[in-house]
Structure formats: C-alpha cells, structure tokens
Amino acid sequence: MTAKVTPTSTSASNAPGKPAGDGLRFYGVWLLGIAALIVLPMLFSSGGSLTSFSLIGIAIVFALSYNILLGQTGLLSFGHAVHYGLGGFAACHMMNAVVAHKWPIPLPFIPLFGGLGGLVFAIIIGWVMTKRAGTVFAMISLGIGELVASSSLILRSVFGGESGVTTDRTALPKMFGWSFGPQLQVYYLIAFWLVLSAIAMYALTRTPLGRISNAVRDNPERVQFIGYDPHVVRYLAFCFAGFFAGVAGGLAAINFEIANSAYLGAIQSGLVLFSTFIGGTAYFFGPILGAILVTYLQLGLTSVTSVWQLYFGIIFIGIVMFSPGGIAGLLMMHRPLVRAGTLRTVILSYLVAVVPTVALACGVILAIETVARFSGGETINLFGIGFKPQSPVTWIVALVLLVGGGFVARLSWGRIAEAWDRAATVARDRGYLA
Amino acid sequence: MSGAVSGKSAAIEVLAVEKRFGNVGIIRDLNLSVAQGERHAIIGPNGAGKSTTFNLISGHIKPTSGEVKLNGEVISGLQPFEINRRGLSRSFQVTNVFARMSVWENVRCAVLWATGHRYAFWKNVDSLPEVRERTAKILDDIHLTHRRDVPAGLLTYAEQRELEIGITIASGATVVMLDEPTAGMSNAETERAVALIRRLTEGKTLVIVEHDMSVVFGLADRISVLVYGHIIASGTPEEIRRDPKVKEAYLGEEAH
Numbered sequence: 001m002t003a004k005v006t007p008t009s010t011s012a013s014n015a016p017g018k019p020a021g022d023g024l025r026f027y028g029v030w031l032l033g034i035a036a037l038i039v040l041p042m043l044f045s046s047g048g049s050l051t052s053f054s055l056i057g058i059a060i061v062f063a064l065s066y067n068i069l070l071g072q073t074g075l076l077s078f079g080h081a082v083h084y085g086l087g088g089f090a091a092c093h094m095m096n097a098v099v100a101h102k103w104p105i106p107l108p109f110i111p112l113f114g115g116l117g118g119l120v121f122a123i124i125i126g127w128v129m130t131k132r133a134g135t136v137f138a139m140i141s142l143g144i145g146e147l148v149a150s151s152s153l154i155l156r157s158v159f160g161g162e163s164g165v166t167t168d169r170t171a172l173p174k175m176f177g178w179s180f181g182p183q184l185q186v187y188y189l190i191a192f193w194l195v196l197s198a199i200a201m202y203a204l205t206r207t208p209l210g211r212i213s214n215a216v217r218d219n220p221e222r223v224q225f226i227g228y229d230p231h232v233v234r235y236l237a238f239c240f241a242g243f244f245a246g247v248a249g250g251l252a253a254i255n256f257e258i259a260n261s262a263y264l265g266a267i268q269s270g271l272v273l274f275s276t277f278i279g280g281t282a283y284f285f286g287p288i289l290g291a292i293l294v295t296y297l298q299l300g301l302t303s304v305t306s307v308w309q310l311y312f313g314i315i316f317i318g319i320v321m322f323s324p325g326g327i328a329g330l331l332m333m334h335r336p337l338v339r340a341g342t343l344r345t346v347i348l349s350y351l352v353a354v355v356p357t358v359a360l361a362c363g364v365i366l367a368i369e370t371v372a373r374f375s376g377g378e379t380i381n382l383f384g385i386g387f388k389p390q391s392p393v394t395w396i397v398a399l400v401l402l403v404g405g406g407f408v409a410r411l412s413w414g415r416i417a418e419a420w421d422r423a424a425t426v427a428r429d430r431g432y433l434a
Numbered sequence: 435m436s437g438a439v440s441g442k443s444a445a446i447e448v449l450a451v452e453k454r455f456g457n458v459g460i461i462r463d464l465n466l467s468v469a470q471g472e473r474h475a476i477i478g479p480n481g482a483g484k485s486t487t488f489n490l491i492s493g494h495i496k497p498t499s500g501e502v503k504l505n506g507e508v509i510s511g512l513q514p515f516e517i518n519r520r521g522l523s524r525s526f527q528v529t530n531v532f533a534r535m536s537v538w539e540n541v542r543c544a545v546l547w548a549t550g551h552r553y554a555f556w557k558n559v560d561s562l563p564e565v566r567e568r569t570a571k572i573l574d575d576i577h578l579t580h581r582r583d584v585p586a587g588l589l590t591y592a593e594q595r596e597l598e599i600g601i602t603i604a605s606g607a608t609v610v611m612l613d614e615p616t617a618g619m620s621n622a623e624t625e626r627a628v629a630l631i632r633r634l635t636e637g638k639t640l641v642i643v644e645h646d647m648s649v650v651f652g653l654a655d656r657i658s659v660l661v662y663g664h665i666i667a668s669g670t671p672e673e674i675r676r677d678p679k680v681k682e683a684y685l686g687e688e689a690h
Binding site for chain 1: 492500513514515518523524526530531532533534535539542543544546547548551552553554555556557558559560562601602604605
C-alpha cells in the first residue's frame with residue numbers, strides 16, 4: 001500500500017447540520033438490511049440455503065467483532081476464535097444447565113451467555129495482552145490462541161475433550177411457542193442477534209470510546225498527549241470484541257448443538273481475519289461483505305474442489321496486493337466518480353477487461369486442478385466442459401488461457417488504470433476528493 | 435518580569451534534571467523555571483537537547499534523576515496522559531496527527547477527555563453539545579473550518595502544523611508547549627502561525643522551542659539557552675542578546 005489515506009466510514013457521517021437526506025438514507029440502509037433478513041428465507045426456502053444463511057449470519061457477527069480490533073483499534077489478533085469458542089462452550093454449558101435445573105430461560109437469551117463467556121475471558125486476559133499493540137499483541141494473541149486450543153483437549157470436564165460438549169436446543173423452555181427445532185426458527189434467532197449485535201457494534205463506533213479507538217489506531221503516541229491511556233482504550237475495545245465474538249460463538253453452539261475444540265483453533269482465527277480483511281477494515285460494512293463472500297466460497301468451493309484452501313490463499317494474496325482496502329475499499333473508491341458523474345468510461349474499461357480476466361482465471365483454475373487431480377484422474381468440470389487432467393489437450397488449453405489470457409488481461413488492466421486516472425482527475429477538478 | 439515568582443508557584447519548574455541514555459548524558463543538571471502566564475522560549479544549537487527537554491517535561495521520557503514540577507506538583511515519573519490531565523499539553527516537532535481521521539475528528543478527540551467524556555461507550559459522540567461547540571470554536575480559531583471533513587493526512591503541510599496546534603490547545607490546558615511550530619513554513623505562513631499562537635495562548639503559559647530567531651524574540655517574554663544539555667543563560671530577550679556566554683556559544687555562530 002502506498003501512503004494513501006482512506007477516511008473511515010464513520011468519519012464521514014459526523015457532521016452536524018448535514019442534509020436530512022443523509023439521515024434518511026442511513027436508516028434506509030439499515031431497514032433494507034433488516035427487511036432482507038426477514039424475506040430471504042421466503043425466497044430461498046430450501047434446507048441448504050437456510051443452513052447457509054445461518055452460517056453467514058454467525059460469520060458476520062464474528063467478523064464485525066473482529067473489526068473492532070483490526071479496523072477500529074488497529075490490533076491484529078491471531079487468536080480471536082478463543083472468544084468465539086469460549087462463547088460457544090459457555091452457551092452449551094448454559095443450555096445444559098437450563099435444562100438440568102429447569103430454569104425459565106428460553107433459547108433466544110442463550111447467545112447473551114455466550115457473549116459473557118467471551119467477555120469474561122477478555123477481561124481476564126486482555127489487560128496483559130493489550131499492554132502493547134503491533135507485533136507484540138499479535139504474537140501474544142497467537143500464543144493465547146494455541147494455549148486455549150490445546151487446553152480444550154486436555155481439560156476434559158470443561159471442554160469435553162475430542163468430542164466436545166453437546167446440547168439439545170429444543171429442550172429449553174419454549175418462547176412464542178417456538179421450539180427452535182426447525183432450521184427456519186434458528187435462522188430467525190440468528191438474524192435477530194445479528195441485527196442486535198450489528199446495531200450495538202455500529203453504535204460503539206459513534207461513542208467517545210469508539211472515536212478514541214480510531215485515534216489509538218492512527219497514532220497511539222499522540223493519544224497519550226490528549227489525556228488518554230492507549231492501554232485502557234485497547235483493553236476496552238478488546239473486551240467489546242471478546243463479547244461479540246462470544247455472541248457469535250453462542251449462536252454457533254445453538255446452530256450446531258455442539259461446541260468443540262475446532263471452535264477456538266487457529267483455523268477459525270485465521271478465517272475471521274481473512275473474512276474481515278477481504279471485506280475491508282476501513283468501513284463498518286466491510287466485514288459483512290467479507291463474511292458473506294468467504295462463507296459462500298467455503299460452502300461452495302469445498303463441494304467442487306479438494307484444494308479450496310489454495311483458492312482462498314490466492315484470493316487473499318490478490319486482495320492484499322491489489323486492493324488493500326478490501327471489497328469495501330474497492331467499492332468506495334468509486335464514490336467520488338459516481339458523484340462527479342465520470343464513472344461511465346471506467347465501467348466500459350471494466351467490461352473490456354472481463355473476458356481476458358475470466359480467461360486468465362480459467363487458465364489458473366485449470367492448471368491448479370490438473371496438478372491436483374493428475375494422480376487421481378478425475379475429470380475437471382469447467383463451465384460444463386470436461387477436461388481430463390492427464391490429457392495433453394487440457395495442458396495446452398490451460399497454457400493458452402494462462403499466457404494468452406494473461407497477456408490480453410494485462411493490456412486491458414492498463415486501460416482500466418488510464419480510464420481511472422482520467423476519471424479521477426476530472427472528479428478531483430470538480431471538487432470530489434478521491 | 436523575574437524568573438522566581440513569589441507567592442504563586444511556577445507553572446513549570448525543572449530541578450537538577452539529568453537524562454542519560456546508557457553512559458551518554460544528554461541532559462546535565464537542567465534547571466528551568468517558567469512563571470505562570472509567561473511566554474518562554476528555549477533556544478540552542480541542533481542537538482542541544484531541546485526536544486529531549488520537552489519530552490522530559492511532558493512525560494514522554496523519564497528523567498534519570500531530578501524533578502519536574504507542574505504548578506508546584508511533582509510530575510516527573512507520571513505517564514504522559516496523567517501529566518496532560520493536570521493541564522499540560524504539548525505539540526510535536528514532526529507532525530503527529532491522526533492521519534486517517536478527519537480534521538473535525540482530530541480536534542474532537544482532543545476535546546473529549548477535558549469535557550469529561552473519557553472512555554464513555556454509552557454516549558453518542560455526535561450529540562454532545564459542549565464537545566461540538568468547543569470543536570467548532572477551535573476549528574474556527576485555527577482557520578480549518580472549511581477543511582473539516584478532510585482526512586488529516588491529506589492536508590497541506592502548513593495546515594497540518596495548524597491542526598497540530600489546534601489539537602494541542604483543544605483540551606484547554608493552561609500550560610502549552612510547542613515544539614518548533616513554524617519549522618518548514620514559508621515566511622508568510624510563519625507570520626500567520628505566530629499570530630495564531632499569540633492569540634490562542636493568551637493568558638496561558640507557553641513554552642516554545644524555535645529556531646527562527648525573529649519568532650523567538652518577537653514572541654517570548656523570557657528565553658533560555660540550552661547548549662549540550664545544560665542551560666547556560668536564562669533571561670529577557672534583551673538580557674540574552676547581551677549575554678557574552680550566549681554570544682559565544684550560540685548567537686555568534688548563528689550570525690553567520
């Protein structure tokens with residue numbers, strides 16, 4: 001990344017005396033989101049899509065909680081799944097306790113206990129962890145993550161060893177006559193908590209603490225000279241992130257009716273970092289996009305290829321190299337162009353680039369799959385065309401797509417850059433900041 | 435105006451402060467007294483320890499020995515934010531703002547602690563009238579109202595220096611320390627900045643490090659000359675101008 005400065009999403013909306021249309025649009029976006037959550041299962045009512053939506057909802061809460069650390073406070077954690085996992089275990093134990101003691105606590109309240117699980121651990125461990133930011137924090141978070149993940153296999157009475165802790169969500173007291181047996185009811189429970197958590201986390205960005213967190217992210221040294229202890233700021237942000245990660249873990253526990261060591265391991269921690277970064281950390285909605293995309297990719301790719309992690313890696317590297325602002329950053333780059341009305345030429349250059357870029361991508365996929373399936377010999381199915389990994393025809397096609405597609409794609413990307421420069425210059429001249 | 439203020443304690447008092455990094459003594463037996471409401475300039479050749487002196491007073495680094503007092507209270511050994519909360523605010527020689535946040539956010543963050551909102555996570559930061567008014571006032575003072583929504587990192591250099599001053603005075607601190615506020619500015623910009631500093635520090639104690647001698651002699655009530663970590667002279671601009679030690683150590687070279 002060059003020394004480019006991106007304003008945070010939240011900094012744009014601070015102004016008192018902005019046109020009332022902004023406020024209307026602001027609430028409009030939220031209401032639209034809520035409406036979409038309500039309507040989605042009616043449009044796609046198959047069991048598979050309900051499961052996907054549920055997983056995406058959980059992933060969004062988790063990624064948003066992670067962005068409190070990464071995007072808002074500038075803390076890179078490699079162990080955020082610890083809070084997610086502990087939230088999951090807390091929720092499972094709570095559900096079992098509710099059933100055992102016949103407490104009058106219905107299922108929709110359980111994620112709160114998941115959140116408390118994540119919060120309590122954050123309160124205990126956070127003070128030491130957040131003493132320093134940067135590499136020190138990242139390394140400690142990695143260590144704590146490994147520590148807790150391995151403990152979960154050793155401390156059997158709490159974590160249930162290899163098999164984990166199971167529970168039965170339908171055994172809890174009913175609420176509004178809902179047993180939460182059907183996936184649809186679980187989906188709505190997750191959607192409810194998603195909305196609640198998202199609003200709470202958004203509100204957090206607009207509090208004095210939220211703004212000082214941004215300041216600590218930008219310049220922890222200077223924060224000390226405006227009266228704030230950056231350690232306290234980081235600690236509080238860490239506790240909030242822990243709480244909402246715990247909520248996500250609690251939702252996962254409800255969804256799967258189990259909590260096990262996989263919840264709090266490095267893979268889970270990596271996945272949330274991945275989602276948040278791909279989505280874009282500079283904007284509140286970035287992690288939402290990232291969580292949706294990554295969960296979909298995960299669900300979709302695992303069923304078509306055995307080397308799906310490789311594709312994840314390629315996507316991740318691509319985003320880091322070419323769009324460090326993530327998808328959200330990429331989208332928001334266009335805002336000044338839209339306002340200045342110079343977007344058209346840029347879009348045209350995109351359209352020109354689509355064909356060679358897709359060809360290049362197909363070449364990459366074909367090459368990877370040929371290598372992956374060479375010994376097994378399974379057919380590669382690309383857009384309905386079958387390719388035999390052992391056939392020289394496949395290799396030649398892959399090579400042609402890679403080299404030819406790559407060559408033309410590079411040319412077309414050059415065109416995009418030119419179109420961009422022109423459009424951005426015009427936009428700047430018209431007074432819209434890039 | 436005399437250095438030792440009778441009755442009322444000095445705004446800043448540095449008593450026999452020493453700072454060593456390893457075996458190297460950067461600051462030796464530093465004594466400095468700044469009276470309430472005084473504009474005090476610290477001058478000295480490069481590497482004399484002016485910024486280190488600032489860092490020692492503001493808590494950025496801790497003295498190896500000796501004491502620093504703010505309004506009669508010992509502050510050496512305290513954390514920078516604790517010192518800031520006691521009414522001392524400083525700026526930085528190298529621009530040190532919150533680059534990704536807007537100008538408005540930059541100043542507002544500096545207002546939050548002083549208005550008592552601290553780490554509040556239950557208040558909407560946009561609906562705190564006193565914060566908004568104070569932020570708007572400071573933006574107006576530093577002439578950056580028209581740039582309020584621009585990320586601080588995109589401001590021009592001179593604007594960033596002005597924002598730096600704005601952040602420094604935003605808390606309403608009674609003791610303000612400015613580290614080379616006009617460094618790198620053109621003549622016109624310097625003049626503007628000096629007028630700004632004069633106006634914004636009205637009734638406050640000001641300690642300033644500055645290389646531009648016209649700024650120093652125009653602004654300061656008293657001047658201290660720092661050479662090799664030691665103050666060799668302290669007095670009114672007229673006294674400093676006449677002091678033979680100063681002429682020899684500093685102004686003499688500077689005149690060429």
